Amino acid sequence: MFKSGMPVYGKDFIDRKQHLIKFNTFIKNNQHIMIKAPRRYGKTSLVVHLFETHKYNKIYIDIKRVNSLESLAKQIINEAYKYAGINGIIQKAKDSISHLFKQLKTTIKIDIEIAELTIETLERNEKKQIDEVEFFLYAIELVEEIAKQKNLNIKFAFDEFQDILLITDNKILDKLRSVIQHHQNVTYIFLGSIESIMNKIFANKTSPFFHFARVIELDGLDINELKSFCKVFFKSKKIIYDEFLFEIIAYLEGHPYYTMKTLQSVYYKSLEQSSQDITKQDCITALNEAFFETKSYLEEIIEKIKQKKYQYKVLWNLANEIKDANIDSLTLYKTYKSLQNLGYITKVDRGEYCISDIFLKILLQQNGDRQMFNERIEFKGLMLV
Ligand SMILES: Nc1ncnc2c1ncn2[C@@H]1O[C@H](COP(=O)(O)OP(=O)(O)O)[C@@H](O)[C@H]1O
Ligand SMILES: [Mg+2]
Structure with missing residues (x-):
């Protein structure tokens, strides 16, 4: 079938033979990458297709769909806990902390201390005792921690990454980089469609992300x-x-x-x-x-x-x-x-x-x-x- 308006994968996915090989080699070897192309050139499709084909442990976040660093952090926490055997942790914490604790004690597949810290952090966030940058960086660190505990390598895709600068200022880039550069169990994939911003983030020598990720450019289909x-x-x-x-x-x-x-x-x-x-x-x-x-x-x-x-x-x-x-x-x-x-x-x-x-x-x-x-x-x- 010819599909339009949604990312395509599986048998609907056409071409990108070279890209898929290259991309997969990077991903498999835990090399962070950045994929740059104009909108609707198939960036999301490429990632979704690869994730589906290889059944990677993955987290996919579309930054275009979040409106604050706080909600981005919550989404990441939710996704990370799926790998610890807990679905919808944010909602559960909101409903009842004591219930959540009971559930965690019996079902959680990682050290309970990690979950205790998460609950504490969520409570601090509710009480506005933590600023959203700190909260976001906590969420990022959590992914690494859970991946490490589970002995996994999680492929973490940030779609429309440039839009992070719409919800916070560009100091975030430095901070994000300084956290994720130590990560051994997470491979980052950044997708972006605004050439100028992606260049600033990834190709500018003064940018914290310069040399961090391999850059892949997508052009038309063959x-x-x-x-x-x-x-x-x-x-x-x-x-x-x-x-x-x-x-x-x-x-x-x-x-x-x-x-x-x-x-x-x-x-x-x-x-x-x-x-x-x-x-x-x-x-x-x-x-x-x-x-x-x-x-x-x-x-x-x-x-x-x-x-x-x-x-x-x-x-x-x-x-x-x-x-x-x-x-x-x-x-x-x-x-x-x-x-x-x-x-x-x-x-x-x-x-x-x-x-x-x-x-x-x-x-x-x-x-x-x-x-x-x-x-x-x-x-x-x-x-x-
Ligand atoms: N490899 C592909 N095979 C077939 N169609 C594709 C492919 N890549 C993109 N498309 C088409 O282009 C549209 C936009 O793709 P998408 O992955 O959403 O682009 P982007 O994330 O770059 O904006 C899809 O809905 C689909 O119609
Ligand atoms: Mg897309």
Whole structure:
């Protein structure tokens, strides 16, 4: 199946053959890693797929979904105690400490002193006798302690790690690093989608995380892998398709999310129709649908870029392959750098860049809104007739 909108794993997971080997070698050998890629490039899928395939002991936390360091700490404590045989420890402590104590005495699979300290810490937190940074660092340390007691190596993934700076200030990075650098029984996986912040955290020489984790960059899916996957899939469903489908796949440059969205539409179309055959027109319609579903999000990006003097101009020029003599080379260089840091463009060669998001590029290539009102998009470079 072609799934979109959720992380994919197992038989839905396509390609990443090289990445999976490399990634797994690191993880297996307890090497911390950082995976960097624009949003919807398949970071979460890669981690979920790997965790599922190898049945690692794992903790997965999406920082985008937490709104304070305190709730992040609680989530970590909950996850850590699962490895000590206790589910939902935070709720249980809230309901009744004495009940929890009784349960711990009979079921806990680690030294009871560790649990006693946890309860004490939770109580101090409730009474606001501990600040949230300390509470968070306690939770992090606890994972190591439980892993050690159970003689496990826990793979600990922080998804959208850059968002930690939305719930606390960047002093946390130093503190976090100084705690986790001593950990022997936890392997950290940081995933991030805001290039500039992830670079600051992991690639800046002055950052506490510099050299801490191996950096893996994800780009698009392999076009040939995608094609083979489609061939096998449609054959198994006995669906005949126009070869134009492959042109669209190549055109989407392996963008995982856009490709899956388009393929999914194509497939659903064939299910709706009495004749299951997929025509060239079906492919074009599916591509249009995928584009229009993304359009408003991309327009927001463009609005944001327009607020910076040169960013929009430079990006537009790049999309339309125009060299602008009015922008001096230093300004151009600086603008490229900032667009790259924001994740909108990728360096392909010295001084040469391309737009990372194919639909963003297409949107910038449209001649005004009139064309788009008619929902007639020009997919430059794709032979539609
Ligand atoms: N390896 C893959 N195989 C098939 N589809 C994928 C793959 N990676 C990503 N996708 C598609 O892209 C979408 C976004 O993937 P996700 O892992 O959530 O990206 P990220 O975490 O980088 O934002 C998924 O819902 C799926 O449709
Ligand atoms: Mg993700």
